[in-house]
Every structure is written in C-alpha cells, then in structure tokens.
Amino acid sequence: MRDGIRTALVGCGKIGDTHARALSSLPRSDFAAVCDPVTERAAELGRKYGARPYTELSEMLEHERLDMVSICTPHPLHADGIVKCAARGVHTLVEKPLAPDLASCDRAIAASRRAGVKLGVISQRRLYPPVLRMREAIVAGAIGIPVIAILTVLGWRDEGYYRSDPWRGRWDSEGGGVMVNQTPHQLDLLQWMMGPIDELFGYWDNLNHPYLEVEDTAIAVIRFKSGAMGSVVLSNSQKPGLYGRLHIHGSNGASVGVQTEGGSPFIAGVTQAVEQPINDLWTVSGEESLLARWQSEDRENASSHEVMTYYHERQIFDFLEAIINDRPPMVDGEEGRKVVELITAVYRAQRDGRPVRFPLAAEADRADYDGRIGHALWSHGTPRAAP
Numbered sequence: 001m002r003d004g005i006r007t008a009l010v011g012c013g014k015i016g017d018t019h020a021r022a023l024s025s026l027p028r029s030d031f032a033a034v035c036d037p038v039t040e041r042a043a044e045l046g047r048k049y050g051a052r053p054y055t056e057l058s059e060m061l062e063h064e065r066l067d068m069v070s071i072c073t074p075h076p077l078h079a080d081g082i083v084k085c086a087a088r089g090v091h092t093l094v095e096k097p098l099a100p101d102l103a104s105c106d107r108a109i110a111a112s113r114r115a116g117v118k119l120g121v122i123s124q125r126r127l128y129p130p131v132l133r134m135r136e137a138i139v140a141g142a143i144g145i146p147v148i149a150i151l152t153v154l155g156w157r158d159e160g161y162y163r164s165d166p167w168r169g170r171w172d173s174e175g176g177g178v179m180v181n182q183t184p185h186q187l188d189l190l191q192w193m194m195g196p197i198d199e200l201f202g203y204w205d206n207l208n209h210p211y212l213e214v215e216d217t218a219i220a221v222i223r224f225k226s227g228a229m230g231s232v233v234l235s236n237s238q239k240p241g242l243y244g245r246l247h248i249h250g251s252n253g254a255s256v257g258v259q260t261e262g263g264s265p266f267i268a269g270v271t272q273a274v275e276q277p278i279n280d281l282w283t284v285s286g287e288e289s290l291l292a293r294w295q296s297e298d299r300e301n302a303s304s305h306e307v308m309t310y311y312h313e314r315q316i317f318d319f320l321e322a323i324i325n326d327r328p329p330m331v332d333g334e335e336g337r338k339v340v341e342l343i344t345a346v347y348r349a350q351r352d353g354r355p356v357r358f359p360l361a362a363e364a365d366r367a368d369y370d371g372r373i374g375h376a377l378w379s380h381g382t383p384r385a386a387p
Contacts, residue, residue, distance in 0.1 A: 004030035005320055006065055010057050010081055011072030012036035012045040013165065015095055019070040022313040024049040028320055035060045057081060061088045068323060070316070071095065074167040075175040079104035086115040093120040093319045093329070096184040097343070098336030100175025101370060103362035105340050109333040120319045120329035121336030124311035125185045126192065129298055130258045130279040134248065138193055142284045143250025149222075149230035151190045153183050153244040153261065157236040162212060169212035171372055177214030178236045179204070179343045186260060188331075188339050189246055190232070196225040201355040202346035208237050214372075220346050225358075247281050257281030274307050347371040 007023045009016055012034055024031040035054040036042040046053035054060035061084060071081045071094040079099045085092045092112070098121045099105045112119040125131060138146055155178075167173035174181060191197065202220030209216045216237050222230035244261030262275030276299045282291040305311075315330055322329040345356040351371025368374060 004028055005067045005323055006030045006032050007068045007070070007320075008033040008035065008051070008060060008064060008066050009045075009070045009072060010035040010060070011070075011074075011077075011095075012038070012041045013072065016045065016070075016072040017048075018309055018312050019072055019095075019316065020045055020049045020051070021309060022316045023070060024051070026313065026317050026320060028324065032066065033060050033064045057084055061085065061090065066090050068093065068320070074173055075100045075180060076104070076173060079108040082108040082119060083111040086111040086117050086119075089115055089117060091118040091120075091319075091323050093122065093316065094336070095122050096188070096336070097121070097180060097340050098333060099340060100180050100343075101362070102337070102340055102344055102360060103364070105333070105337040106362055109337065112333060118319070118322055118329055119333035119336075120315075120322070121331045121333065122312065122315060123185060123188045123331040123335070124315045125189060125260055125277070126331065127311045127314050128258070128260065128277040129301070130277050130294065131189060131260070133279060133294065134246075134256045134258055135193060137256050137284060138248065138250075142287075143248065143254040143256060144252030145226065145228070145250060146194055146248050147228045147251050148249040149190060149194050149224075149228065150247045150249075151186055151230070151232045151234075151245070153178075153186050153234045154238040154242040155182060155236055155244070155261070155263075156239045156241040157182070157209070157216070158239075159209075159211060162209070169209070169214055171213050171369060174214060176343065176347075176372065177206070177212065177216055178234050179215065179218050179346060182236060183234045183244075184339050184343070186234075186244055186246065187232070187342055188335075189258075189260070190230065191338050191342060192335075193246070193248055194224050194226070194228055194230060197222055197342065197345075197358045198225045199223045199355045199357050200342065200345040200349060202232070202349045204346055204350055207235075218346055220342075220349075245280060252285075254284045255281050256284065276302050276305075276307060344370045 007029045023029050033052045034046045042053035068091040082092045162169040200222050204215040204218040207217050217235045220232040241263040245259045247257035249255045259280040260277045278295045278298050318330045341360050347370040349356045
C-alpha cells in the first residue's frame with residue numbers, strides 16, 4: 001500500500017458530494033477521480049474537489065491507480081460497481097443499502113471475497129452518541145435481556161422529492177421505497193441491537209403517493225432467535241414528518257431508546273439542518289437522572305458534530321483505516337446483507353401470505369422481484385383481495 005490511499009467516487013449526485021467532501025479532506029486519502037454518466041455533473045464535482053472527471057467506471061478504473069472507491073449510484077447499480085472494482089483489486093464502500101435484492105448482495109460479497117478486497121456499507125447512525133449509549137447498555141446487561149423492540153419511522157416525502165431525480169419511485173431504478181431508501185439505517189440499528197431474526201411477517205403498500213410504483217408504508221412483526229419480539233412501522237406518509245425512534249425494553253423492566261430523526265428523514269443535498277439525535281427513553285436503574293444531561297450534551301454537539309456530514313466522515317475514515325491496517329471495516333458486506341434480508345422478508349411475507357423464516361436465500365426461479373411487483377393489498381384507497 002502506498003503512503004496515501006488513492007480514492008475515487010462513482011455517483012456524483014446528492015450523497016456523492018458528502019463522500020467527496022470527506023475523501024478530499026481526510027488524511028491518507030488521495031482523492032483522484034469522480035465518475036458519473038452525466039458529463040456535466042461529473043465535471044462540476046471534479047472541479048469542486050480537484051478530481052478528474054469520468055463518465056464510465058471502467059474507464060476510470062483503467063486510467064487511475066485506485067485503492068478505494070465510494071459507490072453512491074442508485075441502489076440497483078451498486079452490485080455492478082462493486083464487482084467491477086473488485087475485478088481490479090479495488091476496495092469499495094457503498095451507500096446504503098448494499099443492494100435492493102439478495103441476489104445482488106450475494107454477487108457483490110462473493111466478488112469482493114474472491115478478489116480479497118474489503119467491502120463496506122454506510123451505516124453511520126451506528127456512530128451517533130445516543131445510539132452507542134444504547135448499544136453499550138444492552139451489551140453490558142443493563143436492561144437484562146432485550147425482549148421487545150419497537151422501531152417507528154414516520155416521515156414525509158412529497159412529489160417534488162420524487163421528481164428531483166429520474167430514478168426515484170420506480171422498481172427498476174430505485175429498487176423499493178421507504179424500506180429500501182429512507183429507512184435502511186434504522187433497520188440496521190434494529191438488527192444490530194437485537195441480533196439475528198428467526199421469523200417475520202409484514203405488509204407493505206403505497207397509501208398516498210399514487211404517482212409512484214414503490215411502497216410508501218411498511219409494517220412488520222418479528223420474532224428474534226433470542227426469543228425477543230419486535231414491531232416495525234415505517235412510512236413516508238406523515239406530513240411534515242414526525243420522528244424516527246427505536247425503543248428497546250429489557251427483561252428486568254428497564255428500557256432504553258433513541259430518537260435518530262426529528263421530523264422527516266434527512267434528504268442528502270436538500271436538507272439544510274436536522275435535529276440532533278438524542279436518547280428519548282432511559283429507565284435503567286440508577287441512571288434515570290442522566291437522560292436530561294445527555295440530551296443537553298447531544299444537542300450542544302450540533303456545532304462540532306454536524307449530523308449531515310460528521311458521521312459519514314467518521315465511517316469513511318474507519319474504512320480507510322481498515323484498508324491501512326488490513327482489518328474488517330465497521331460494517332462489512334455481510335452486515336449490509338442483513339438489512340436487505342429483513343426488507344426482502346417483508347415483501348415476500350405479503351406475497352406469500354405467511355411468516356418468513358430466516359435465513360433467506362436469493363430467489364432464482366421467480367420474476368416478481370421478491371413480491372414487490374403486483375402484490376400490494378391496497379391501491380390508493382381501494383382495498384383488494386390478497387393474492
């Protein structure tokens with residue numbers, strides 16, 4: 001490995017700017033190139049950060065001696081980018097989710113493993129201080145054994161958001177709706193805190209976005225392998241957006257919780273300010289009085305720990321350090337697959353009308369995209385029979 005890690009970016013859209021900002025400023029990152037099929041967009045981001053622009057990933061990999069690439073393309077393109085980079089011996093850090101379907105996840109993981117390169121998935125909410133407090137409390141046994149988890153994300157996306165990029169709101173180019181795009185981070189926290197899933201049943205639909213193909217709402221009930229239970233409610237249908245919260249209740253009666261989002265979930269390149277994440281529930285014996293202090297501390301972090309960029313930068317730094325020290329990244333491909341597995345189970349549960357047992361394998365013999373296509377139970381106010 002050269003002293004500097006030669007880095008690049010593919011996908012010069014809204015979240016691409018966040019990655020470019022980090023890669024151009026972090027120590028040991030020699031930010032060399034950007035790539036996007038839209039020539040003007042690649043040129044603009046390249047000028048902004050002093051990187052050479054390309055319109056084809058293969059060309060960029062051919063002409064640049066790269067060590068690492070951040071992949072910020074639309075979700076269905078993630079796996080192809082990872083496979084191309086792996087074939088060149090290039091490590092990849094991909095935006096959430098790893099891919100919209102399990103077959104693509106497996107292809108990306110296998111290609112990276114064969115090439116001996118690292119694959120990481122952006123899950124920067126794991127680094128939020130109130131999230132880390134929850135994780136540490138659970139690992140330390142402060143709530144006994146986690147027995148109930150409740151994840152609720154009630155946000156809003158309007159028509160302007162979906163029209164802001166041509167790939168949004170379609171199965172072929174976005175891969176899904178609120179589960180695939182707006183809430184993988186929160187689903188990641190759920191499975192990270194609670195451990196492996198045994199069984200899931202769920203529903204999804206498009207309740208008030210008739211101009212979209214994808215779901216704007218999903219619910220699920222979960223039995224974890226530990227015996228714990230969970231409920232999930234996800235929606236892009238509450239104006240102007242309420243909150244995103246994960247609460248976990250333990251066998252000793254204590255509870256811990258985090259509000260990761262206040263109001264509608266963050267929109268990269270659009271949102272100007274977001275509420276600081278805070279612990280909004282804490283009844284651990286002897287620690288009840290700490291909640292107000294922690295909330296004050298976390299809100300004061302806004303000046304130095306800007307939510308929209310700071311935690312991305314920390315995870316990208318971790319990935320660079322993983323390359324340098326030849327260790328696993330904070331969130332690897334297998335961890336990223338777990339979120340896609342959970343999402344896939346919701347789609348399949350509604351299609352099949354029964355709970356889905358874990359683990360899930362990719363479906364090679366069906367063409368309905370894990371039940372996404374043609375299996376909604378409610379069509380913009382008109383109920384219809386289950387398939």
